[in-house]
Amino acid sequence: MDAELFPRARSEIAPGAVHVPDWLDAREQRELLDDCRDAARPPAGLRTVRTPGGGTMTARQVCLGWHWYPYGYARTVVDGDGAPVKPFPVRLAELGRRAVTEALGEDAARAAEHDIALVNFYDADARMGMHRDSDERSDAPVVSLSLGDTCVFRFGNPRTRTRPYTDVELRSGDLFVFGGPSRLAYHGVPRVHAGTGPPELGLSGRLNITLRVSGL
Secondary structure (H helix, E strand, C coil), X not given: CCHXXXXXXXXXXXXXXXXXXXXXXXXXXXXXXXXXXXXXXXXXCCECCECCCCCECCCEEEEECCEEECCEEECECCCCCCCECECCCHHHHHHHHHHHHHHHCHHHHHCCCCCEEEEEEECCCCCEEEECCCCCCCCXXXXXXXXXXXXXXXXXXXXXXXXXXXXXXXXXXXXXXXXHXXXXXXXXXXXXXXXXCCHHHCCCCEEEEEEECCCC
16 A cells, blocks of 8 residues: 555654644645745845854755844844845744644743744755754744755754754645754754655745744
């Protein structure tokens, strides 16, 4: 029998970390992709992130609400064209509340007034090293939405970049939420499977939309 005939199951990867497959339907994916394409246009558009040590991230990024740079937040693109950061869309605020409610329940959603979106674009060769989302002044849950190509999402623990970790396959439309004891867990993307996204979406590569609460 073909296992793909059966729906993928929701799963708790670690305490407070939940994967919900196929959470966004085809229409929602198209609308979110259109929003991301608009956000990627200059000014304050898609950029290459440079680290303090002089390296560059292979995934390119655009920020909404607050501009993230290693390792802080600003209201302007301080490491790019200097333009004011684009506003955080109401659509994403609503998606964030719905996502946390779905994954962790209504109590967790009450604290999740997201005001930051980091939109990362991965081509076939892009990767993201193990890191923690620790530049915020809030411990509210983080929401991750995937569009386009499938990736391997490596979700670890709050103590070390190394094992134990779990590799999760994130496909277009999938939701991943992490909060509570997993809020500061290390995570990364070691692999993107090129050409695996839904053809009807019209996206070559992978987009990840990460929603955070700044606490600023």
